[in-house]
Amino acid sequence: MIKISENLYIEEDDIDVKFIRSPGPGGQHVNKVESAVQIRFDAKNCPAFSEDLFVRLQKLSGQRMTNEGIIIITSNSTRSQLRNREEALAKLVDLIKRATIIPKKRKKTKPTFGSKTRRLDSKTRKGSLKKLRGNRIMD
Secondary structure, three states: OEEEEOOEEEOHHHEEEEEEOOOOOOOOHHHOOOOEEEEEEEOOOOOOOOHHHHHHHHHHHHHHEOOOOEEEEEEOOOOOHHHHHHHHHHHHHHHHHHHHOOOOOOOOOOOOHHHHHHHHHHHHHHHHHHHHOOOOOOO
């Protein structure tokens, strides 16, 4: 079990880990070893997730989530399979942690009297400066 928060856990069996060849330069070694990691997590069918959590996760993950609700995360920053796997899992856990935070609703407020007067004063100052830029009479 992977702990996300105090009361949210996901099973390690729900995460599909696949090793792939890492892109980019690396000489002869890069063509033989599959050091990059691609993990897939079916968020839509995860029993630990509520509908609201899934919607927030969908917004946060963006293109990393497929239409079927599967999150795909790839990591290839190091040469080690183990470190790339740990990094990909950390990315997934961080993404889910950010989705568990419920955003506060914005309360509509009116501008204060002071902010209104400051805005109008600055507009008056700018207008008077622009009036000075008008045509000058030459002597």
